[in-house]
Amino acid sequence: MAREAGVHGWCPYTFDRTKHYLIVWGDECVSRIALREDSLPQTGHDPSLDTYAFMLKEWLTTGEMHEVPFMLKDVSAFDRSVLATLAKVPHGYVTSYGAIARALGIRSPRAVGQALKRNPLPLIYPCHRVVSSDCGLGGFSAGTDLKTHLLVREGACADDGTVRRDRMFHDL
DNA sequence: CGAACGGCCAAAC
DNA sequence: GTTTGGCCGTTCG
Numbered sequence: 001m002a003r004e005a006g007v008h009g010w011c012p013y014t015f016d017r018t019k020h021y022l023i024v025w026g027d028e029c030v031s032r033i034a035l036r037e038d039s040l041p042q043t044g045h046d047p048s049l050d051t052y053a054f055m056l057k058e059w060l061t062t063g064e065m066h067e068v069p070f071m072l073k074d075v076s077a078f079d080r081s082v083l084a085t086l087a088k089v090p091h092g093y094v095t096s097y098g099a100i101a102r103a104l105g106i107r108s109p110r111a112v113g114q115a116l117k118r119n120p121l122p123l124i125y126p127c128h129r130v131v132s133s134d135c136g137l138g139g140f141s142a143g144t145d146l147k148t149h150l151l152v153r154e155g156a157c158a159d160d161g162t163v164r165r166d167r168m169f170h171d172l
Numbered sequence: 173c174g175a176a177c178g179g180c181c182a183a184a185c
Numbered sequence: 186g187t188t189t190g191g192c193c194g195t196t197c198g
Contacts, residue, residue, distance in 0.1 A: 108193040112194095
């Protein structure tokens with residue numbers, strides 16, 4: 001995470017008995033979020049975004065999510081198209097890197113993976129709902145443990161963390 | 173400019 | 186089960 005400038009809010013949350021931080025970038029609207037295990041950035045704190053950070057913490061811990069203002073900034077056309085396709089995957093379902101690539105008419109699932117890694121708004125654009133085509137977990141920028149945790153709670157993974165085949169969503 | 177690198181995948185042993 | 190060759194947007198030199 002190279003750029004620290006412009007950080008406006010953060011909120012601690014607990015996952016797996018370890019303290020994590022949810023960090024929010026943005027001015028009027030949130031333009032970027034990061035989930036962090038390590039220390040807080042030493043930048044100014046904007047209390048107006050604490051509400052947003054708190055909502056995301058609630059979502060992480062209880063699954064409650066309300067409408068929030070957000071916007072995409074500094075995102076390439078390709079990344080936007082990936083995110084737009086991703087947004088169709090409903091709660092409780094998963095899709096694959098290859099399925100997104102096919103929906104976009106390209107033949108490079110890996111390019112899709114690269115774009116998801118750059119997702120500026122994790123959770124809002126649910127990149128945790130993308131797994132490999134053989135129902136393996138795939139990766140996650142904030143750590144695969146958190147990815148599994150989210151998918152189990154959404155019902156797309158069984159309690160043992162394996163992806164449920166019948167939760168593959170194909171209609172993109 | 174070029175080269176290398178992925179959160180991958182389908183086909184083939 | 187494992188290996189292989191291709192994929193393509195981005196990043197870095």
